[in-house]
Amino acid sequence: MGRSSRISSKDGLAKGAWSALEDEILVDYVKTHGEGKWSNLAKHTGLKRCGKSCRLRWMNYLRPDIKRGNISGDEEELIMRMHKLLGNRWALIAGRLPGRTDNEIKNYWNSYIAKKAKDQFPSTRSVEIIDKKEDIRVDLQGGVALSCGVCPQQQGKEDAIQLNPDTKNAALTGPFSGNGLTKPKLELENTPTNFILGFSSEDFSNMLDYDFAKLNDGNINELKNAIEGDSSGTLLNPPLSQEITEKNGDLGSSSSAAEGDQPNNNNNYYNYNMVSAADLFQPLFLDSNDGWQVGDDIDILFSN
DNA sequence: AACCACATCAACCGCGAGGCT
DNA sequence: GAGCCTCGCGGTTGATGTGGT
Structure with a gap:
């Protein structure tokens, strides 16, 4: 070819x-x-x-580290998620897929995913909230699972899934009514991969230095603990933790380590401030006072 | 078998950012 | 600051593969 x-x-x-x-x-x-x-x-x-x-x-x-072969299901899902957040920033997306090139991902998107998403997902549909957590996963039975982070703070943000508050209590309408398809099944999964879904482009760019490899699916609480003030972990890799430290004007080093400072693998100390980490990430979590109720119907607009 | 339409993907192109003089 | 060069990115092109008729 x-x-x-x-x-x-x-x-x-x-x-x-x-x-x-x-x-x-x-x-x-x-x-x-x-x-x-x-x-x-x-x-x-x-x-x-x-x-x-x-x-x-x-x-x-x-390049010797180029990964050959078809895009796996996991890779495709990650591409779809990241594209929702970042748009056509292929190099950035490729950076999170080891061995894949921006060109490859761009081609894959243009020839396969975009078409599939367009075919399978109309621009709007209604789903019911069956639980309240920081992430909502819309899983269409028999269709392609497209996970969507939905949180009120994302309203109006570019590239984010948007919630239409005016139709919050409306009955289920749209392409799933009366056409033989079952009502979308709404599942909630508390996973690191889903965790990233609700971020806007700007929010997400702040997350790219996070070492997600340290987290396993189902272990999202580790990250939440860090954000909520548990400083026991070594969750933040040096680039991000250093950024936070410098932001606070409190540059750590092995010679000036203080109580509470956390060593990294190189024995350098990053006395990162979890309050700042919380400042950075907290807006991305669903607030308990957001007004959503279990059983609410909402319309979700899928923006391309 | 021949033709056609569409899909795939390597490669090209234009543009902007950043560094250097 | 202006001009030039290099690099990297995203959009697009076009040759070839593939499937349908």
Whole structure:
């Protein structure tokens, strides 16, 4: 697939599909000189490709850590979730999928997910609240499970699932009435992956340094404890904790560690302030006084 | 078998950000 | 500050694969 015909541009540089020999030259160069300085590559190797093309070929195809094969179900779900939050920021999404490239995810989205989501999910539907937690999962029986974080604080925020307060108590209406389909089953799952769903783009960007690998599904309380003031864990990885520390003007170091400071793996101390962490994350949780009641019907607008 | 329409995905293009002079 | 260069990103293109008729 792709382009195979070899085209020569005006400046004598080749275009189109890469040959095995070109790949070999590029790989050898990167092995010797490392990534970067792409424009020098052609000069040093005689490869008749522009630096931009070399970088693209390396990043999207020749890198040793590229993951081959189909996108898994888990990966697809994560792509869908992150796209809801971030929009078409493919590089950012790819950064959370090891071995996948932005180009690959973009292609996958355009050729598969977007179509599937459009086909299966009309822009609005009504669901019933059957429980109150910080996350609501809409699971269409027999359809593709599209999880949605819904919380009042997200109203009006771009890229977030929006709640229409005017129809909060309306009867169930829309495409699921009278067409043979069952009423959507509403489930609630308390998982780290669902936890991230309700964030706006801005909120989410603050979360990207969080080391989610330290959390397992079903272990969301660990994160909640951290946010609510339990400083016993080493949940915050250095980039985020340092950010918080610096924000508080209280830069920690091994020589100035104080009581309550937490060491990281490198024996450096990050005396992160959980109050600040709470400031950062607390707005993302559903407040107990939000006014939602079990049994309420709500309309959810799925924005693209 | 031949043709056509659509899907896939590698690669190209334009643009903006950031660094350097 | 202006101009140039490099890099990275997102949108788009187009050759090829695939399935239907």
